[in-house]
Amino acid sequence: MRFFPVYGFELVAAGRQVDEQVRPVQLRVDHQRSLVIEDADVHDRQVRARTARRGEQRKVEKRLFRAQVGDLVRGDSSGDERAVLSRATLRHRCGGQRHQSGQNCKRGSKSVHGFEPNDTSGVGTDVRARPQTWLARRVEDNARPARAQFSMNLESHLLHRQLRGRYPLAVHASGCVITDASGKTYLDASGGAAVSCLGHAHPDVLAAMHAQIDRIAYAHTSSFSTEVAEQLADRLIASAPAGISHVYLVSGGSEAMEAALKLARQYFVEIGQPQRARFIARRASYHGNTLGALAVGGNKWRRRQFAPLLIDVEHVSPTYAYREQRAGESGEQYGERLARELEATLARVGADKVIAFVAETVGGATAGCLTAPPGYFKRVREICDRHGILLILDEVMCGMGRTGTLHACEQEGVAPDLMAIAKGLGGGYQPIGAVLVSSRVIDAVAAGSGFFQHGHTYAGHPVACSAALAVQTVLERDGLVRRCAGQGEALRARLEHAFGAHRHVGDIRGRGLFMALELVRDRAGKACFDPAAKLHAEVKRAALDAGLICYPMGGTIDGESGDHVLLAPPFIVSDAELDLLVQRLKVAIDTAIAQVS
Numbered sequence: 352m353r354f355f356p357v358y359g360f361e362l363v364a365a366g367r368q369v370d371e372q373v374r375p376v377q378l379r380v381d382h383q384r385s386l387v388i389e390d391a392d393v394h395d396r397q398v399r400a401r402t403a404r405r406g407e408q409r410k411v412e413k414r415l416f417r418a419q420v421g422d423l424v425r426g427d428s429s430g431d432e433r434a435v436l437s438r439a440t441l442r443h444r445c446g447g448q449r450h451q452s453g454q455n456c457k458r459g460s461k462s463v464h465g466f467e468p469n470d471t472s473g474v475g476t477d478v479r480a481r482p483q484t485w486l487a488r489r490v491e492d493n494a495r496p497a498r499a500q501f502s503m504n505l506e507s508h509l510l511h512r513q514l515r516g517r518y519p520l521a522v523h524a525s526g527c528v529i530t531d532a533s534g535k536t537y538l539d540a541s542g543g544a545a546v547s548c549l550g551h552a553h554p555d556v557l558a559a560m561h562a563q564i565d566r567i568a569y570a571h572t573s574s575f576s577t578e579v580a581e582q583l584a585d586r587l588i589a590s591a592p593a594g595i596s597h598v599y600l601v602s603g604g605s606e607a608m609e610a611a612l613k614l615a616r617q618y619f620v621e622i623g624q625p626q627r628a629r630f631i632a633r634r635a636s637y638h639g640n641t642l643g644a645l646a647v648g649g650n651k652w653r654r655r656q657f658a659p660l661l662i663d664v665e666h667v668s669p670t671y672a673y674r675e676q677r678a679g680e681s682g683e684q685y686g687e688r689l690a691r692e693l694e695a696t697l698a699r700v701g702a703d704k705v706i707a708f709v710a711e712t713v714g715g716a717t718a719g720c721l722t723a724p725p726g727y728f729k730r731v732r733e734i735c736d737r738h739g740i741l742l743i744l745d746e747v748m749c750g751m752g753r754t755g756t757l758h759a760c761e762q763e764g765v766a767p768d769l770m771a772i773a774k775g776l777g778g779g780y781q782p783i784g785a786v787l788v789s790s791r792v793i794d795a796v797a798a799g800s801g802f803f804q805h806g807h808t809y810a811g812h813p814v815a816c817s818a819a820l821a822v823q824t825v826l827e828r829d830g831l832v833r834r835c836a837g838q839g840e841a842l843r844a845r846l847e848h849a850f851g852a853h854r855h856v857g858d859i860r861g862r863g864l865f866m867a868l869e870l871v872r873d874r875a876g877k878a879c880f881d882p883a884a885k886l887h888a889e890v891k892r893a894a895l896d897a898g899l900i901c902y903p904m905g906g907t908i909d910g911e912s913g914d915h916v917l918l919a920p921p922f923i924v925s926d927a928e929l930d931l932l933v934q935r936l937k938v939a940i941d942t943a944i945a946q947v948s
């Protein structure tokens with residue numbers, strides 16, 4: 352049965368149009384799929400009380416009133432029944448009256464079991480329309496799913512990622528917890544998008560940023576260098592993979608990848624091989640959303656509508672053992688097969704036309720923590736060297752400690768010619784990314800034009816550099832990369848325990864605090880859920896409802912089918928928080944699967 356989309360919904364309506372006695376109410380669907388209608392006055396008092404008592408860590412007693420009217424909505428959801436529900440809902444808001452299920456209800460709140468969050472991906476909508484009109488419209492819209500169901504985000508002047516629904520307002524963050532405007536807290540189990548490595552509001556980082564703003568907030572890099580940018584570069588080079596001698600600073604991951612692609616091309620122009628104009632990358636990969644980065648990315652869905660604008664890139668197989676390693680094939684044999692595929696592709700394209708092979712060291716957002724089979728990257732490095740091709744590693748997501756070593760490539764025993772880093776570099780305190788550049792490339796440019804033909808206005812921004820420098824200093828001082836490896840094992844053990852035999856979890860994979868679960872309809876056959884059901888979106892919603900931020904994604908297998916949930920909590924995550932993470936994740940996954948089954 353499907354009703355209008357009320358998941359995570361807040362209805363704040365004076366309701367005077369319906370009845371003078373109607374009070375403001377808030378509507379949401381809780382984790383048991385109950386539609387909960389709360390008296391907004393009571394809710395506000397609760398939030399105030401909770402805020403006031405937070406210092407004493409006392410839990411405020413729930414003062415919401417609930418009653419069941421499930422009998423009104425069960426069975427066939429004909430339009431008539433839904434109309435009845437609308438009337439009952441409205442009448443109920445009048446407070447203190449008997450509603451149509453015949454149950455007495457105390458003033459202020461009730462719940463309706465059986466509601467299903469719909470598949471819009473917003474997580475709440477502020478509705479200030481007349482409630483009667485609103486309810487009628489929601490029911491009506493739902494009857495025509497092809498139409499846009501709701502668009503309350505359009506009431507904001509901010510162009511949100513999702514135009515329908517509404518995001519909760521994040522108002523505070525500390526450690527591994529984000530708090531929204533209603534006082535609800537969320538355990539940050541994915542560091543946003545694998546960004547937050549130190550957790551939120553680390554005092555050392557905040558102090559460094561404040562100090563930098565007082566000193567100098569901005570100076571354009573076409574005229575000046577700054578002390579803080581130089582210090583950051585020194586620190587990054589001191590811990591960089593072998594052969595890396597320089598750092599090119601940018602403001603994020605896509606910019607880092609764009610710069611890497613252009614610098615790689617310029618390198619070959621500088622050394623007199625301008626015929627090299629092709630990149631080889633991998634299917635199911637993600638390298639960013641700007642046109643160059645999107646072109647090397649191998650996610651079908653993300654590329655599709657922009658395909659006419661993208662440069663021509665060859666894509667080879669990802670390292671996807673769960674689905675693509677053959678029965679009876681060892682990890683080494685699988686890696687060798689993939690290496691031979693790369694060689695065959697080079698032979699077909701013409702190796703002397705290729706600039707670089709581009710790969711995430713551990714595949715992240717689009718396929719969920721795909722690690723390479725043993726020996727794979729060594730063979731790739733050897734092939735690149737034999738053909739004079741550059742190796743560009745994208746460690747925007749998996750780098751800077753996330754997999755338990757500062758650089759993920761350390762675990763592969765290879766060093767790239769160019770490497771993109773970003774998320775964990777600034778830990779979310781400031782937008783910053785970088786390309787780590789080998790002396791091979793730098794020497795060619797220095798001996799040639801002496802100038803990298805690229806640049807952005809905010810490159811090397813002093814405040815961003817101060818944040819990144821502080822994040823990296825704290826990481827090293829507090830041994831947090833080591834801690835990430837240890838807590839990664841603790842997380843893996845908990846995931847294995849909770850989901851190792853779960854009938855809808857096909858694979859648990861990853862490294863360090865960079866783990867993913869692949870969700871399947873049928874564990875034995877590895878069949879995925881119907882992509883139209885958007886299981887990943889349901890998981891995200893159910894997780895938020897349960898107070899958990901994780902990073903679910905669809906299109907895991909081929910850009911269209913498959914679902915996974917990515918986890919990347921801050922390195923400071925405690926054992927107790929890991930317990931809570933797994934507990935809430937289980938609720939979210941089970942709830943979401945029940946929705947789509």
Ligand SMILES: Cc1ncc(COP(=O)(O)O)c(C=O)c1O
Binds near residue numbers: 603640715747773
């Ligand atoms: C591997 C990888 N590369 C590049 C990017 C793009 O980074 P940004 O979103 O900062 O532009 C991402 C973002 O998720 C990523 O995971």
